[in-house]
Amino acid sequence: MIRKFERKDLKEILGIEKKSFPKTPYDELIFLQYAERHPDSFLLYLEESSDKILGYIIFQPDGHIISIAVNLMHRRRGIGTRLMKEVLKASYGNxxxxxxxxxxxxxxxxxxxxxxxxxxxxxxxxxxxxxxxxxxxxx
Ligand SMILES: CC(C)(COP(=O)(O)OP(=O)(O)OC[C@H]1O[C@@H](n2cnc3c(N)ncnc32)[C@H](O)[C@@H]1OP(=O)(O)O)[C@@H](O)C(=O)NCCC(=O)NCCS
Known part of the structure; x- marks a missing residue:
């Protein structure tokens, strides 16, 4: 399931972020700023059965990808591809x-x-x- 980011998701997102970009993780403030600026283009992929966040993507409306990350344990299952398809749809292939x-x-x-x-x-x-x-x- 894909839905927009909400403030309550922050802690889970930060966990994925730290494991995915250990050298330079985004901090809380950066995520909140993107969510405020472009609420429609900060999307999460959730596991249907548990509502656990398995991945996220942040992009600009013109299709510029800001960040994408998938939980380490759930990679190579097409989640990143699914999130990217949302970008291509929203930005008309840009x-x-x-x-x-x-x-x-x-x-x-x-x-x-x-x-x-x-x-x-x-x-x-x-x-x-x-x-x-x-x-x-x-x-
Ligand atoms: C990049 C990332 C988002 C991909 O997410 P994912 O859900 O694992 O990707 P998908 O399952 O949709 O993979 C699609 C294709 O990408 C390629 N791919 C993905 N992971 C790969 C790997 N570890 N090795 C080689 N090819 C890989 C493959 O071609 C794969 O297709 P296949 O599984 O049929 O061979 C994920 O690896 C990640 O979170 N990485 C850390 C954060 C990061 O680097 N983000 C990008 C910053 S620009």
């Missing part, structure tokens, strides 16, 4: 993302979805370059 150069898993994930590499941004992150990928609408 999507762009910056990915850490070392994050080859995420690059494979986006490639499988139909993204192609547009270029790179040196030192986009404090300690690393970013690969910029866009969704190829011809696919």
């Amino acid at each position: 999507a762009l993302v910056e990915v850490r150069k070392s994050n080859t898993i995420a690059q494979k994930f986006y490639k499988k979805l139909g993204f192609i590499q547009l270029g790179s941004i040196p030192w986009f992150y404090e300690d690393e370059d970013a690969i910029v990928m866009i969704y190829d609408r011809r696919k």
Whole structure:
């Protein structure tokens, strides 16, 4: 099941975030700011039977992906793909993302979805370059 973020979800989201981005997790304030700015584009994937949050995505209405993460125990089950499909639907097939150069898993994930590499941004992150990928609408 997919639904919008609510304030009560914060603690669970922070747990997924810390495990997914141990070096540079977003803090509480960042999540709340995104939720306030773009409430329709902060989505959660929940396990139907338990209401447990298994993944989340934050994007801008133009399709710029801000963050996506899936609970470690539930990866490789199509949850990330399901969340990304919501973005593509909302943004009419426009999507762009910056990915850490070392994050080859995420690059494979986006490639499988139909993204192609547009270029790179040196030192986009404090300690690393970013690969910029866009969704190829011809696919
Ligand atoms: C990237 C991420 C969101 C993918 O979520 P997911 O739910 O596991 O992805 P899916 O199950 O939808 O995978 C779709 C495809 O992506 C690719 N993929 C996903 N995980 C992969 C892995 N560990 N190794 C290789 N390919 C992988 C595969 O092609 C997969 O299709 P397949 O399972 O049929 O082979 C998840 O790994 C994650 O939370 N990573 C940590 C946070 C992160 O890096 N976010 C991206 C920041 S830009």
